[in-house]
Amino acid sequence: MRSQLIVSDDGMITGVRVEWKMDKGYTLEALDGLQKTADGNYSAADLQALTEENLGALKDYGYFVYFRSNDEKQPIGKAFDGLQTYDPKDKRLTLLFSVLLEKPLDPRQGPVTLKIYDPEFFIDFGYVDNKPILISKPLSKECSASLLPIPKDSQLEDTRMMLASKDKAWKPGQDEDYGGLFAQPVEVKCAP
Amino acid sequence: MRTMKWLAVLLSVIFFCAIEAAPIYAQTTTPTAQTKTFDKRRLMVQPRNADGTVTPPPFLDDPVLWVRDEQQNFYGAMSKSMRAMDSEGLSAALTLMLLSLGYGVFHAAGPGHGKAVVSGWLLATETQLRRGILVAFMSAMLQAVVAVVLVSAVLLLVSGAAAAAKDMVGWLEVASFAMIAAVGAYVLWGGIKAFPLKHKTATLDHHFEIVNPLPTSHSHDHVHGPECGHAHAPNAKEVDGDWSWKRAATLSFAVGLRPCTGAILVLLFAYSLGIYWAGVISTFVMGFGTFLTVSAVAALAVYSKQLAQRYTAHDSRWTAWLNFALRFGGGSVILFFAAVLMIASWQGMGDSGF
Numbered sequence: 401m402r403s404q405l406i407v408s409d410d411g412m413i414t415g416v417r418v419e420w421k422m423d424k425g426y427t428l429e430a431l432d433g434l435q436k437t438a439d440g441n442y443s444a445a446d447l448q449a450l451t452e453e454n455l456g457a458l459k460d461y462g463y464f465v466y467f468r469s470n471d472e473k474q475p476i477g478k479a480f481d482g483l484q485t486y487d488p489k490d491k492r493l494t495l496l497f498s499v500l501l502e503k504p505l506d507p508r509q510g511p512v513t514l515k516i517y518d519p520e521f522f523i524d525f526g527y528v529d530n531k532p533i534l535i536s537k538p539l540s541k542e543c544s545a546s547l548l549p550i551p552k553d554s555q556l557e558d559t560r561m562m563l564a565s566k567d568k569a570w571k572p573g574q575d576e577d578y579g580g581l582f583a584q585p586v587e588v589k590c591a592p
Numbered sequence: 593m594r595t596m597k598w599l600a601v602l603l604s605v606i607f608f609c610a611i612e613a614a615p616i617y618a619q620t621t622t623p624t625a626q627t628k629t630f631d632k633r634r635l636m637v638q639p640r641n642a643d644g645t646v647t648p649p650p651f652l653d654d655p656v657l658w659v660r661d662e663q664q665n666f667y668g669a670m671s672k673s674m675r676a677m678d679s680e681g682l683s684a685a686l687t688l689m690l691l692s693l694g695y696g697v698f699h700a701a702g703p704g705h706g707k708a709v710v711s712g713w714l715l716a717t718e719t720q721l722r723r724g725i726l727v728a729f730m731s732a733m734l735q736a737v738v739a740v741v742l743v744s745a746v747l748l749l750v751s752g753a754a755a756a757a758k759d760m761v762g763w764l765e766v767a768s769f770a771m772i773a774a775v776g777a778y779v780l781w782g783g784i785k786a787f788p789l790k791h792k793t794a795t796l797d798h799h800f801e802i803v804n805p806l807p808t809s810h811s812h813d814h815v816h817g818p819e820c821g822h823a824h825a826p827n828a829k830e831v832d833g834d835w836s837w838k839r840a841a842t843l844s845f846a847v848g849l850r851p852c853t854g855a856i857l858v859l860l861f862a863y864s865l866g867i868y869w870a871g872v873i874s875t876f877v878m879g880f881g882t883f884l885t886v887s888a889v890a891a892l893a894v895y896s897k898q899l900a901q902r903y904t905a906h907d908s909r910w911t912a913w914l915n916f917a918l919r920f921g922g923g924s925v926i927l928f929f930a931a932v933l934m935i936a937s938w939q940g941m942g943d944s945g946f
Contacts, residue, residue, distance in 0.1 A: 422636075426636065429633060429634065430634040430635075430636075431634075432634075433631075449630065450634055453630050453634070453635055454635055454636050456639065457635045457636070457637050457638060457639040457640075458636065458637060460637075460639055460640035460641075461637055461640065495636075522637065523636065523637070
């Protein structure tokens with residue numbers, strides 16, 4: 401997947417446009433039985449219907465998009481500009497859509513993070529190597545967006561040991577769920 | 593009775609084609625293109641109700657998705673009731689056990705749990721259905737015992753149980769699949785020896801000897817007259833000679849050695865909540881649930897075969913070929929899947945889903 405942060409003219413983060421490339425297995429299931437066009441692709445109408453239905457269901461899961469500002473959870477709105485494409489060469493679907501934050505976040509007021517993950521791990525989200533993070537407009541000079549590295553095995557081991565030492569009433573802080581402890585964050589930070 | 597059997601055949605076709613194939617190819621060939629309504633199986637995730645449950649489609653519309661959704665709901669309800677049990681005590685414990693039963697029933701409809709092994713064995717060796725059901729029961733209970741023993745041992749030995757249990761599941765899985773492969777090879781070997789053109793008379797006269805070489809089982813004569821069909825629905829006496837607890841135990845062991853991942857999760861979860869006893873009971877109840885499903889599938893398989901044989905019973909050549917095909921085919925299928933699963937679990941040690 402790829403995430404493009406939507407940035408306003410005054411350097412605020414207003415939302416994200418995501419690009420999710422599906423695996424071949426899901427693609428096969430999603431397109432099974434649909435009529436192929438002459439050039440080996442699928443009709444725009446079929447793909448659009450799939451997009452609409454998927455976005456409708458993803459809404460119940462908060463689109464798996466989690467924004468935080470100063471560690472506070474930030475609510476998001478409904479997805480829009482949904483688009484689905486099929487690449488006959490590698491036989492994979494790609495879903496794109498945008499979601500906006502209910503109120504724009506100013507990274508100069510404290511770091512903004514974005515995590516995209518499934519807390520139930522039914523879907524495995526992973527960033528691509530080539531330009532995983534994009535921005536729609538330049539951020540202010542002192543700010544930068546970066547994808548933090550995937551936790552190393554030793555760090556995961558630390559997390560596991562930390563969890564093992566907690567008692568059963570313990571919960572991750574700031575409304576975080578357990579899946580979030582293992583997700584790869586995008587961070588927008590500004591130099592003071 | 594006749595219609596019952598037809599229904600059984602139809603259902604078994606649906607079960608075998610749809611459920612066994614789905615996890616491997618992640619697609620089925622339901623002709624949905626013409627229907628106007630949107631096929632929910634195309635979705636990345638299923639729409640969720642406010643309480644986190646998923647509304648499954650009607651069973652007949654899409655049996656695979658129905659099973660998947662129901663299992664998901666049972667799992668969700670189970671986790672919820674686990675958390676509640678901590679505070680609510682006994683009534684919640686009973687709820688958990690009931691839910692475990694339901695979870696077991698739906699869970700066993702997925703891959704694994706010896707449906708193919710028990711059915712294949714029943715079809716290939718002419719064993720009575722109740723024997724197969726007994727094997728299904730033994731393997732389900734063994735699976736529960738293995739899960740409880742494994743988790744208890746791990747909990748006693750180490751902290752951080754989750755990671756260690758995962759590694760051990762991997763090894764047990766490989767061993768279990770290897771044993772299933774051996775069963776498949778055995779059935780397949782019986783099939784090769786039953787090849788009709790080479791051993792035409794021998795096949796018919798030594799019907800049981802090929803698969804189960806017990807000298808005592810042939811002290812009586814087989815007369816293959818027009819009522820030859822009797823050989824395929826042997827009476828209890830014949831089967832008794834063909835049956836041994838040792839053989840049943842071997843098969844149950846092969847199927848049940850790999851503990852159910854769902855059971856391990858329930859046990860670890862129950863332990864972390866300090867209600868380990870409820871987890872142990874629930875594991876056995878869950879085993880009973882998987883037993884119900886495996887038995888139902890085995891019964892469907894046996895009835896389908898009996899039906900097929902009624903049409904071929906009057907022609908002994910057909911019977912010989914059918915006998916050969918079932919053993920050869922059944923053995924090959926068991927061997928093939930066991931080998932594939934063994935290699936897969938070897939490589940992805942402990943990566944199995946639940």
